[in-house]
Amino acid sequence: MNQALPLNEALWVLLLGSLLGLELIGKVPPTLHTPLMSGANAISGITLLASLALIAQAQTPLLQAMGALSLAFALFNVVGGFLVTDRMLAMFRRRGDDQ
Amino acid sequence: MSFSEMNFSAWLPLAHAPIDLLAVLLLALGIKGLGKVRSARSANRLAAVAMALAVLGLLLQQGLGGWPWWLAGSLLGSLLGVLVAQRVAMTSMPQVVALFNGCGGMASLLVALAAAALPDPPKLLVALSIGVSVLVGGITFSGSLVAMAKLEDWLQTPAWMLQPARHWLNGLTAVSCLGLGWLACVGHPWALLPLAGLSLLLGVGLTLPIGGADMPVVISLLNSYSGVAAAAAGFVVGSELLIVAGAMVGAAGLILTQVMCRAMNRSLTSVLFGGALGGGNVGSSDQGEYSNVTSCSPEECAMTLEQAQRVVFVPGYGLAVAQAQHSLREVAQLLERHGVEVRYAIHPVAGRMPGHMNVLLAEADVPYDQLVEMESINPDFPRTDVVIVLGANDVVNPQARTDPSSPLYGMPVLHVEEATTVFVVKRSLGAGYAGIRNSLFECPNTSMIFGDAKQVLNGLLQELRELGVGKAPAAKDLAKVG
Numbered sequence: 001m002n003q004a005l006p007l008n009e010a011l012w013v014l015l016l017g018s019l020l021g022l023e024l025i026g027k028v029p030p031t032l033h034t035p036l037m038s039g040a041n042a043i044s045g046i047t048l049l050a051s052l053a054l055i056a057q058a059q060t061p062l063l064q065a066m067g068a069l070s071l072a073f074a075l076f077n078v079v080g081g082f083l084v085t086d087r088m089l090a091m092f093r094r095r096g097d098d099q
Numbered sequence: 100m101s102f103s104e105m106n107f108s109a110w111l112p113l114a115h116a117p118i119d120l121l122a123v124l125l126l127a128l129g130i131k132g133l134g135k136v137r138s139a140r141s142a143n144r145l146a147a148v149a150m151a152l153a154v155l156g157l158l159l160q161q162g163l164g165g166w167p168w169w170l171a172g173s174l175l176g177s178l179l180g181v182l183v184a185q186r187v188a189m190t191s192m193p194q195v196v197a198l199f200n201g202c203g204g205m206a207s208l209l210v211a212l213a214a215a216a217l218p219d220p221p222k223l224l225v226a227l228s229i230g231v232s233v234l235v236g237g238i239t240f241s242g243s244l245v246a247m248a249k250l251e252d253w254l255q256t257p258a259w260m261l262q263p264a265r266h267w268l269n270g271l272t273a274v275s276c277l278g279l280g281w282l283a284c285v286g287h288p289w290a291l292l293p294l295a296g297l298s299l300l301l302g303v304g305l306t307l308p309i310g311g312a313d314m315p316v317v318i319s320l321l322n323s324y325s326g327v328a329a330a331a332a333g334f335v336v337g338s339e340l341l342i343v344a345g346a347m348v349g350a351a352g353l354i355l356t357q358v359m360c361r362a363m364n365r366s367l368t369s370v371l372f373g374g375a376l377g378g379g380n381v382g383s384s385d386q387g388e389y390s391n392v393t394s395c396s397p398e399e400c401a402m403t404l405e406q407a408q409r410v411v412f413v414p415g416y417g418l419a420v421a422q423a424q425h426s427l428r429e430v431a432q433l434l435e436r437h438g439v440e441v442r443y444a445i446h447p448v449a450g451r452m453p454g455h456m457n458v459l460l461a462e463a464d465v466p467y468d469q470l471v472e473m474e475s476i477n478p479d480f481p482r483t484d485v486v487i488v489l490g491a492n493d494v495v496n497p498q499a500r501t502d503p504s505s506p507l508y509g510m511p512v513l514h515v516e517e518a519t520t521v522f523v524v525k526r527s528l529g530a531g532y533a534g535i536r537n538s539l540f541e542c543p544n545t546s547m548i549f550g551d552a553k554q555v556l557n558g559l560l561q562e563l564r565e566l567g568v569g570k571a572p573a574a575k576d577l578a579k580v581g
Contacts, residue, residue, distance in 0.1 A: 007224055009339075010224075010334060010337075010339070010342060013339050013342045013343055013346075014330060014342050014346050015346075016343070017330070017342060017343035017344070017345070017346030017347050017350075018346040018347070018349065018350045019350070020127060020343075020346075020347055020350070021130070021326075021346060021347035021348065021349060021350025021351040021352075021353075021354075022350045022351070022353075022354060024127060024130045024131045024134075024347065024350075024351050024354075025130065025131075025134055025351045025354045025355055025358070026134070027134075027358075028134045028355070028358055029136065029454075029472075030362055030445075030447040030448075030453045030454050030457075030472065031136060031445075031454045031457040031470075032133065032134060032135070032136060032139060032454055033315075033319075033355065033358070033359055033362070033452065033453035033454040034192060034193065034196070034315075034452045034453060034454040034455050034458060035133065035139060035143075035454065035458075036133045036134060036139075036355060037196060037318065037319050037322055037352075037355060037452075038192070038196045038199075039129070039130070039133045039139075039142070039143050039146060040130060040133070040322055040326075040348050040351055040352055040355065041196055041199055041200045041203065041322045041325070042143075042146065042147075042150075042199070043126060043129070043130065043146055043150070043326075043344060043347075043348050044200070044203050044322060044325040044326045044328075044329050044345070044348040044349075044352075045150075045199075045202075045203045045206070045325075045329075046126075046150060046153065046329055046340075046341060046344045046345065046348075047203060047206050047207045047210065047325075047328065047329040047332045047341065047345070048154070048206065049153060049154065049157050049333075049336070049338055049340065049341045050206075050207070050210040050214075050329075050332035050333065050335060050336045050338065050341060051169075051172065051206060051209075051210050052154065052157055052158070052161075052169055053157065053161065053336040053337075053338065054210050054213050054214055054336065055164075055165040055168045055169045055172075056161045056162070056164040056165050057217060058165065058168075058213065058217070059218070062216075063213045063216055063217070064165055064168045065168070066209050066210075066212065066213040067165070067168060067169070067172070067209075067210070067213055068168040068169065068171050068172035068175075069172065069209055070172075070205070070206040070207075070208075070209035070210045070213070071168075071169055071172030071173060071176060071206070072171075072172040072173070072175040072176035072179075073176065073202040073203070073205045073206035073209065074176065074202070074203060074206035075172065075173055075175075075176030075177050075180060076176040076177075076179050076180045076183075076199065076202045077176075077180070077199045077200065077202045077203035077206065077325075078150060078176075078180070079176065079177045079180030079181060079184070080179070080180030080181070080183050080184040080195070080199050081180075081184075081196075081199045082143060082144075082146070082147045082150075083180065083181060083184035083185065084184045084187065084192065084195060084196070084199070085133075085143045086140065086143055086144070087184065087185075087189075088189075088192065088458050089139045089140040089143060090140065091189075091458055091461035091462050
């Protein structure tokens with residue numbers, strides 16, 4: 001839609017991003033599986049960038065409304081996700097630190 | 100001053116490049132940090148900051164066009180997000196993660212549909228990405244909602260869903276999706292609408308047959324999907340940042356799924372295509388009568404505890420449902436003052452999700468170092484006087500080790516039956532989450548205490564107090580503090 005990325009550049013980015021993601025998580029203590037999933041889930045709401053870009057490009061109210069709705073969905077994911085993760089992790093913190 | 104001569108409107112859009120790079124770096128560090136207890140909380144905040152930076156970078160690049168729309172969308176989404184995140188009880192955390200995840204998928208679906216309706220016809224790669232974004236977004240959305248409903252016990256797997264025919268049905272739906280996607284790519288954008296519908300259907304068809312016990316793995320996998328959907332949306336709008344971040348989450352989610360599968364001793368394929376654990380024969384044969392089950396009262400349990408040196412609690416989801424973690428903590432404190440060594444055995448999938456139980460116990464102020472993971476505590480059970488199993492079932496089933504015909508066979512379990520005495524607090528002799536009978540209940544050293552975990556623990560607390568457990572040393576503790 002806007003300046004389309006050159007194909008091979010976009011694919012390189014995809015490849016390297018995937019490889020990075022594979023390397024980021026190695027051994028995770030079971031304790032952290034739920035918070036980690038929740039945190040990663042919040043990050044996946046980054047699709048909100050696409051919603052923002054779409055709203056800027058959209059010319060008709062229908063498309064703008066769709067953009068706004070998708071933005072609301074994405075931000076629900078992001079804001080809720082980060083807050084819930086923080087709530088979970090706040091509980092570990094207290095005890096984990098004093099040893 | 101040369102500063103005032105600088106043309107802001109000329110260089111502002113360029114500022115997004117370093118900001119984007121910084122955002123990607125912080126996101127990567129965030130995901131990495133979330134994997135370690137010490138750094139997890141700050142890592143989560145780091146990721147949130149990175150997200151804000153990414154939005155800032157985008158706004159610098161494209162300006163504030165259409166601001167009433169994005170303001171309205173942001174307010175609505177953020178407010179609901181804050182509300183849900185603050186209101187939700189720790190026990191229903193997995194459901195909420197599923198809900199959030201589904202909404203992320205829906206966002207990708209909507210963006211892609213809207214992008215397809217923009218005036219200039221998209222090029223092939225963009226059209227392809229739109230198709231992927233709609234398909235994966237739809238599956239993520241409906242699949243996550245099904246997962247949530249199953250965890251909330253709003254939904255059971257209908258029997259016909261366990262028929263092998265469902266694979267054909269899902270296969271047919273998937274092929275139709277591919278066909279529609281191809282149509283959309285070669286210049287028939289209308290095909291995206293039925294594609295959206297079918298992908299929602301596919302999400303339900305793939306998730307519904309999966310048993311509740313496997314839901315955590317499913318949510319983790321769907322989380323990975325929503326990353327893929329986001330990356331596809333990145334191709335659609337031409338955002339490298341979105342592609343990187345989506346790919347990162349997609350890949351990391353896949354690894355996490357694998358890690359969780361390993362913790363539950365399940366292979367991903369058996370989770371996805373094996374259907375509910377135990378399959379169709381749960382109904383009749385496994386519900387067989389229990390014989391030789393002994394039960395006792397909280398009073399007898401209290402008397403046994405009074406004599407014990409080492410006590411291990413095995414908390415399960417029943418404890419969480421009864422909101423009994425605080426009562427449990429009180430009982431444990433009383434025993435500790437009595438000089439009893441108290442520990443908690445945490446099965447990797449205790450609760451409904453790996454790590455869920457740790458969160459719940461931490462909420463009740465249980466010291467972190469008393470939570471012992473399965474591998475470390477299993478060798479200690481023969482030296483343990485009393486084990487109290489609270490609302491856990493499948494994770495203490497000895498048949499997982501001894502009976503090759505059991506559907507649980509091979510799943511790592513806690514060897515509680517090796518302790519001198521085992522008390523199992525349970526509401527009834529009903530089957531566990533996986534619907535399988537538990538031979539632990541028939542062990543000679545096992546006594547059942549029937550009742551709601553909270554009521555039983557409160558009763559136990561009362562009995563212990565009446566026995567004078569924990570009284571005298573409590574005074575000593577006070578003197579120490581004073």
